Each structure stands twice: as structure tokens, then as C-alpha cells.
Amino acid sequence: ETSIKKHSCTSTCCLVGGMGALVSAPLSAAGTCLGGCAGSCLAAGCCKLATSGNVSSEQAARCVLVWLQVFTATLATLAAATPMHWLPWTCDKLNTVGMGSVGVCECNGGEKEKCWSDQLVYRAEAAGFIVFIGLLAMTVSGCGHGASRSYAVAKFMAVFVLGLIFLFIPNSLFDAFGTFATLASSVFLIAQAVLLIDFAYSWNELWYGNALMARRRDVGLRGYRLWLGAVVGSSAILFITSISFSIYFFVTFSSTAARIINVVAMIIAVSLLVMSIWDWCEHGALLTSCVVMAYTAWLICETLAALPQGPTPPSWLGLSICAVSLAASTQGVGFGGSPSDTMHQPGGAREAALMEPGEAPSVNAAAAAPSTPPLESQQEGVSSSNIKDFAVQSMVHAAATLYVASLLAPKAGDVTFALHATSLFVALLLYGWSLIAPKVLTGRNFSS
Numbered sequence: 001e002t003s004i005k006k007h008s009c010t011s012t013c014c015l016v017g018g019m020g021a022l023v024s025a026p027l028s029a030a031g032t033c034l035g036g037c038a039g040s041c042l043a044a045g046c047c048k049l050a051t052s053g054n055v056s057s058e059q060a061a062r063c064v065l066v067w068l069q070v071f072t073a074t075l076a077t078l079a080a081a082t083p084m085h086w087l088p089w090t091c092d093k094l095n096t097v098g099m100g101s102v103g104v105c106e107c108n109g110g111e112k113e114k115c116w117s118d119q120l121v122y123r124a125e126a127a128g129f130i131v132f133i134g135l136l137a138m139t140v141s142g143c144g145h146g147a148s149r150s151y152a153v154a155k156f157m158a159v160f161v162l163g164l165i166f167l168f169i170p171n172s173l174f175d176a177f178g179t180f181a182t183l184a185s186s187v188f189l190i191a192q193a194v195l196l197i198d199f200a201y202s203w204n205e206l207w208y209g210n211a212l213m214a215r216r217r218d219v220g221l222r223g224y225r226l227w228l229g230a231v232v233g234s235s236a237i238l239f240i241t242s243i244s245f246s247i248y249f250f251v252t253f254s255s256t257a258a259r260i261i262n263v264v265a266m267i268i269a270v271s272l273l274v275m276s277i278w279d280w281c282e283h284g285a286l287l288t289s290c291v292v293m294a295y296t297a298w299l300i301c302e303t304l305a306a307l308p309q310g311p312t313p314p315s316w317l318g319l320s321i322c323a324v325s326l327a328a329s330t331q332g333v334g335f336g337g338s339p340s341d342t343m344h345q346p347g348g349a350r351e352a353a354l355m356e357p358g359e360a361p362s363v364n365a366a367a368a369a370p371s372t373p374p375l376e377s378q379q380e381g382v383s384s385s386n387i388k389d390f391a392v393q394s395m396v397h398a399a400a401t402l403y404v405a406s407l408l409a410p411k412a413g414d415v416t417f418a419l420h421a422t423s424l425f426v427a428l429l430l431y432g433w434s435l436i437a438p439k440v441l442t443g444r445n446f447s448s
Contacts (some may be wrong), residue, residue, distance in 0.1 A: 046157075053152030058386045061148040062330040064155070065132075065397050069326060072128030072159050073319060073404050076121045080408060083116035103168040115171075118409040122174035125181065125405035127162035131155055132398035136391055144387035147394075177407055184421040187404040188399035189299060193427035195325035195396075197434060200291035202328075207231050207287070231287050238290035242269070242297040252311075253304055261421050262300050268428050269296040275435055283438050292431045295321075299424040305410060306417035318407045322400060329393065400448075 055061055091105035099105075104123070107115035135155070138147035166174070207227055214223030246266045250259055269292060276284025298321060304310040 024261050050154040050157055051151055053154070054150050055152060056149065058148075058389060059330060059332075061386075062393055064152045065135075066133070066326050066330055067150050068155050069128070069397050069400055069404075070323070071156055072124060072401060075159065075163060076124035076404065076408055079120040079124055082118040083120060084113055087116050103166075103170065105334070106171045108190065118178065119171055121405055121409040122161050122178045122181070123166040123169075124159075125401045125408075126177050127159045127166060128175060129224055129398055129403040130162060131158050132401060134158075136394040136398065139387060139391040139394060140427065144390060148251065148390040150386070178405065178411060180418050181402040181405040182411045182413070183419060184399070185403040186416075186423040188396070188403040189302065189420065189423040190426050190430070191396050192294065192322065192325045192403075193400055193423075193430055195328055196291060196295050196321075197288070197431050199325065199328040200288040201285065201434075202331075203291070204231065204285040204287040208285075216275055235286045235290040236292045238287075239273075242266070242290070242293040245297040246300065249300055249304060249311075253307070253309075255307060256312075257417075258304050258307060261303060265296055265300055265424055265428065266293075266426075268432075269293045272432055276430075280439075281435050284435050289431075292428075296424065299420070299427060303417060303420040303424055306412050306414075306420050310412065312410070313407075315407055318403070322403065322407075324399070326400060331398065347443050391433065 055064060087104065089098055094100050094102060101108075102182060104116065104119050107119065108117075135147045138144070138312075165294075207230060211224050211227030211231070214227055215221055217223070243266070248261055249262050253259070253262075257448050273286070273289035273293060276289040277286050278284070298313075298317075301311060301313045302318075307315050
């Protein structure tokens with residue numbers, strides 16, 4: 001009887017085991033199949049997504065670069081602001097497999113959080129820098145159409161993927177990148193000056209053109225006075241703000257070098273303002289000069305921040321100025337881009353506003369009117385001027401990633417101080433040249 005029970009139990013166990021194997025085998029096969037299919041579908045979806053996002057105009061290509069810059073800066077800001085929320089857990093998990101000190105997890109000691117924040121900024125901005133340099137390399141090597149007009153989504157994905165890969169690369173490499181970014185950020189400050197100067201000229205031209213149009217249409221001149229009041233009021237706010245910050249910097253920082261740079265730069269800015277509203281300077285404008293004064297005050301702050309005991313400029317303000325200048329570049333501002341705004345066109349708002357209905361344009365306006373450009377060499381339907389513009393925009397954005405890195409993870413030093421001081425006076429020199437160039441180069445047309 002006992003042997004019968006054992007045989008019966010064994011048979012039952014075998015039956016149950018066989019049924020379990022019979023059930024689990026197809027489930028296991030189904031799981032493997034579904035996992036493979038899901039992985040294949042995910043890979044196919046990512047590839048399909050990466051090849052999407054084609055644009056058809058020069059302005060759209062510029063906008064993609066700006067949004068790519070915004071995405072990179074946002075990624076750096078968010079990662080640097082939240083390292084304690086996810087990096088300790090990640091490094092602990094890596095430590096269980098003997099990789100607890102790999103890449104960004106090398107940070108230790110009392111300043112671990114600051115180390116993590118700076119390293120995450122460097123990694124995100126380095127990823128953006130590589131993407132922009134890659135676009136530049138593709139453009140100058142004959143792939144301008146693909147670089148500027150195709151695979152917009154892939155550019156964003158490249159920044160994110162490179163950022164993830166960089167998490168496992170030693171910190172020493174990104175410490176070197178941070179030093180390079182701090183020193184090279186002065187290049188972007190000069191480029192940003194060009195963008196802001198052109199933006200300020202366009203802003204003044206737009207509002208002054210609106211005032212002239214209001215004067216032509218409004219018998220009571222109310223609209224004309226309102227527009228002029230807006231120009232003067234905005235100029236006054238920028239002027240008072242600039243002078244106030246300059247005085248604050250002079251009183252707060254007693255360093256001889258800091259005070260000399262502060263006073264000399266502001267004297268030059270005020271002198272250029274006086275020159276711009278002088279009748280001799282036909283191309284000058286009060287609003288433009290006040291924008292330059294405000295930017296001069298910001299550059300003074302940036303320069304003083306490089307001192308060991310210098311101020312810490314608010315990151316949000318630096319990012320905002322950077323965003324305004326780069327957003328202006330999408331409208332053709334700076335570096336000879338093709339203007340997207342009618343205010344940039346020769347014989348702009350001022351000429352148009354002064355004409356009565358049905359009146360023919362003046363001789364000067366007709367002479368300045370754009371003629372049909374000659375047929376340009378093209379790359380797959382994109383003109384050579386558009387290719388050149390995209391290459392310049394890629395260089396500007398590559399420099400902007402270095403500036404954002406230096407802004408979010410600043411490093412003080414004498415060399416940085418000297419370079420930022422140089423960029424301050426170069427910016428003022430560029431604005432001064434924009435005022436006197438029409439008088440010096442009389443054979444050139446500066447109306448556009």
C-alpha cells in the first residue's frame with residue numbers, strides 16, 4: 001500500500017510538473033518573443049523618430065538651433081539642480097557591481113553636491129557643444145543641406161544620448177572642458193554684442209518707423225508722441241539702470257583694477273551715447289546706445305565675477321540675455337543673415353513712413369532697393385549664402401554652450417578676468433565702429 005501511495009504521489013508530481021512545464025514553456029516563449037518584438041519596435045520607433053523633423057526654410061533652420069540650445073541649457077540646469085535626488089541611488093547601485101567610482105560618481109568629500117552639479121553641467125553642455133561642432137563640420141564639408149534642413153529630432157536625441165554616455169567618463173576630462181569653457185566664453189560675449197547691437201538698431205528702427213507712420217495718419221500727432229515717448233522712456237530706464245549698477249560696482253568693489261575697468265567702460269559707453277545723438281552721426285540712435293550701455297553694465301558684472309571676491313551674477317539674467325540675443329538671430333539679426341523682418345530691408349520703415357499714399361520712393365530708396373540676386377551655387381536646393389549663414393549660426397551656438405557652462409558652473413581666475421575685460425572693450429569698440437563706419441567708408445551702403 002505504501003509503495004502504491006508513493007507511486008501515485010510520484011505520478012501526480014510528474015503530472016503536475018509536466019503540466020507546469022507545458023504551461024510555462026509557451027509563456028516563456030511568448031515572453032521572449034514579446035520582449036524581442038518590443039525591443040525591435042522600440043529600436044525601429046527611435047530610428048523613425050530620429051529621421052523626422054525636416055525644415056524647409058533658413059529661418060526654420062535657425063529656430064531649430066535656438067531650440068536645441070534651449071534644450072541643452074534646460075537639461076544642464078535641471079540635472080545640476082537635482083543631483084541629490086537621483087545620483088546617490090545610481091552610484092550606490094553601481095557600487096554593488098564594483099563601479100561606484102566610475103564617471104560622475106568619482107565626486108566625494110564635503111562638496112559632493114557642488115561637484116556633482118558642476119560635472120552634470122559640463123557633461124550636458126559638452127554634449128551640446130559636440131553636436132553644434134558636428135553640424136559645423138558637416139556644413140563646411142559639403143553636407144550643408146542635411147545638416148541644416150534634415151533630422152531635427154536626431155539633433156535633440158544626440159544631445160541626450162551623449163549626455164548619458166558622458167556620465168561614465170572620468171571627471172578629469174570634463175574639468176578640462178569646464179576650464180576651456182570659462183576661458184572661451186569671452187568669445188561668445190563678443191558675438192553676443194554683435195547680436196544685441198543689431199537687435200537694438202532694429203528695435204529703434206521699428207519703433208521710430210511706427211512713430212512716423214502714426215504722424216502721417218494721425219492729425220493730432222497723439223500716436224506719434226506716444227511712440228516717441230516709448231522710445232525715450234525705454235532709453236531712460238536702461239540708462240538709469242546702467243548708471244546705478246556702475247555706481248554700485250564702484251562702491252562695493254574696491255579693487256583698483258575693478259574700479260578702473262568700471263569707470264573707463266562706462267565713460268566710453270556714455271561718450272558713444274552722446275556721439276549717437278549728435279547730428280553728425282546720422283546712423284546713431286538714443287535707444288540703441290542705451291541698450292549698449294545696459295549690456296556694458298552686464299559685461300562689467302561678468303568681468304568682476306572673475307575676481308576671487310567678485311559678485312556672483314544671477315544665472316537667470318545671463319541666460320535671459322543669451323536667449324534674447326539668440327532669438328534675435330532667428331530674424332536675421334547679426335552676422336549678415338538673410339533678414340526675415342521688413343525692418344531690416346533697405347529703405348525700411350523710416351522711408352516708407354514718410355511717403356504719402358501713391359508717392360513714389362525717393363532716389364536713395366530706389367537705389368537701395370534690393371535687386372534680384374544672381375543665381376547662387378546650391379547644395380541640393382539650398383543656396384550657398386544659406387549654407388554660410390548656417391555655418392556661422394552653428395559656430396555662435398557652439399560658443400553659446402561654452403558660455404552657458406561658464407555661467408552655470410563659474411570659475412574665477414586672473415586669465416578669465418583679463419579675457420572678460422577684453423571682451424568688454426571689444427564690444428564697445430564694435431559699437432563705436434558701427435557709428436563712425438558710414439562716415440569713414442563713404443563708398444559703402446549701410447542702409448540695410
